[in-house]
Amino acid sequence: MSAEQRKILAVMLVPMFMSLLSVSIVNVILPDMQRSIGASNSAIQWVLSGYTLAFGVFLVAAGRAGDLFGRGRLFVIGVGVFALGSLIAGLSPDPLVLNIARIVMGIGSGLLSPQGVGMLQQYFHGKLRGRAFGMFGTIVGVSVGIGPVLGGGLIAVLGDEWGWRSAFLINVPIALAAIVLGKVWLPKSAWFGSGAEPDPRDRHRADFDPVGLVLLAFGTLLIMLPFLERSAGAWIYALVPAGAAIVFGWVKWENRYARRGGSPMVDMQMFRTRSFAYGASLTSIYFVGMPGVWVIVALYLQNGLGFPALEAGLVGLPSALLSAAGAQAAGRVVLTFGRKMVVLGVGIALAGIIASALIVIAHETWGVSIWWLMATLGLTGIGQGMAISPNQTLTLAEVPVEYAGSSGGVMQTGQRVGTAIGIAIVTAVFFVVQSLGGYGAAIVAGFGFIAITMALAGLIGIIDLARGRKKTQPRTEYTHA
Numbered sequence: 001m002s003a004e005q006r007k008i009l010a011v012m013l014v015p016m017f018m019s020l021l022s023v024s025i026v027n028v029i030l031p032d033m034q035r036s037i038g039a040s041n042s043a044i045q046w047v048l049s050g051y052t053l054a055f056g057v058f059l060v061a062a063g064r065a066g067d068l069f070g071r072g073r074l075f076v077i078g079v080g081v082f083a084l085g086s087l088i089a090g091l092s093p094d095p096l097v098l099n100i101a102r103i104v105m106g107i108g109s110g111l112l113s114p115q116g117v118g119m120l121q122q123y124f125h126g127k128l129r130g131r132a133f134g135m136f137g138t139i140v141g142v143s144v145g146i147g148p149v150l151g152g153g154l155i156a157v158l159g160d161e162w163g164w165r166s167a168f169l170i171n172v173p174i175a176l177a178a179i180v181l182g183k184v185w186l187p188k189s190a191w192f193g194s195g196a197e198p199d200p201r202d203r204h205r206a207d208f209d210p211v212g213l214v215l216l217a218f219g220t221l222l223i224m225l226p227f228l229e230r231s232a233g234a235w236i237y238a239l240v241p242a243g244a245a246i247v248f249g250w251v252k253w254e255n256r257y258a259r260r261g262g263s264p265m266v267d268m269q270m271f272r273t274r275s276f277a278y279g280a281s282l283t284s285i286y287f288v289g290m291p292g293v294w295v296i297v298a299l300y301l302q303n304g305l306g307f308p309a310l311e312a313g314l315v316g317l318p319s320a321l322l323s324a325a326g327a328q329a330a331g332r333v334v335l336t337f338g339r340k341m342v343v344l345g346v347g348i349a350l351a352g353i354i355a356s357a358l359i360v361i362a363h364e365t366w367g368v369s370i371w372w373l374m375a376t377l378g379l380t381g382i383g384q385g386m387a388i389s390p391n392q393t394l395t396l397a398e399v400p401v402e403y404a405g406s407s408g409g410v411m412q413t414g415q416r417v418g419t420a421i422g423i424a425i426v427t428a429v430f431f432v433v434q435s436l437g438g439y440g441a442a443i444v445a446g447f448g449f450i451a452i453t454m455a456l457a458g459l460i461g462i463i464d465l466a467r468g469r470k471k472t473q474p475r476t477e478y479t480h481a
Contacts, residue, residue, distance in 0.1 A: 008119060021147050024145075065405075067403060074111055083175030113408075120132045134328050209264050212250060218243075292426035292427070297377070305439075347458055391461075
């Protein structure tokens, strides 16, 4: 790996870690935050929902903007917006300001995240790309696992008031450093669309497809909103089919726009490439299940067993570290083993979930130490490291670099929508079963739902492997007028 590539990774991965950390750290600091600013339950829920919605809605549009106008430019803008939101959140006097700040943070995350994936596609090739995505997987794994520990630690050291505020304010100096280093270290080509200086004769270079942008953003919003604002009542789920219809209309528009000679927001030809279609489906289904693990584990340990926030966070630390190690190792050999490694990783993660359910049963029945969850969830972490980053590498391998940002945005949107739906379902299962049979039965039922989704994700990988053996996928030709 060259010195320039190492600089690119350093500039990208730290803000991306910061962005993902802001998802996991909030779960632990919510109670102190709520007491500090006097927020109602519904108001504090939007601290989570507002960030997630803004993050998910902006991903594909931001990825396309980076493809057209320069990924480095959009990356730096996104980091700046995220820093501004973090500053306002850390100093918020009331719930309204805090929720606005979290939406701003979500917009910043939505702007910067697809640029990182796009630049990995643009500047890394072959085995080096696998290693780069392995490092990206390390960032994902560590951010999910370390967030609760860091949040609990900040509260323990700085107290109830400044502990939760520092969880946001710590982002500001990191983001400012990333902006400065981005200006200095990112190569000149990162500041122009499609990795090259703009050609005034290329009229499609600035074709942003505004109709496609609005249709996808609105459809995504309608699909995600009911799963993030469940307190509104059953009627809100009527928005899901409405959102799905709008997304269907978006697909039709994109195809029509391309036939008329325009440059669509997302080239639908990508979905005719088996590696992209199966890989994007696998990761979306996987994220319906996996993020819910940490939600129900926290509920069980803190509400059911009375663990303090820091101890509850520590249970997930081995999983985060092993996920990081697994992603690093898998990134080096992904091109050798291909989709087999992804399927094996999902299988190992699934085994860890099943083992975790058995540990809870043993704890509730025979008093076996619940700290054994550190080992079983660690097994899940190894599997996740082997699955997610290699899947990203393989899924984007045949996507042209000029669509790297928007294709990465499509994948991440699938992950965000899947996460919103999955957490809504798994928490509903948890609370219904808890009311009937207690916290032990609730977490076992939650693990059961997660195991089903992970088995489905593994099945998609197996089908891809089977089809790959039957025939060789011809290389898809991307045509742009």
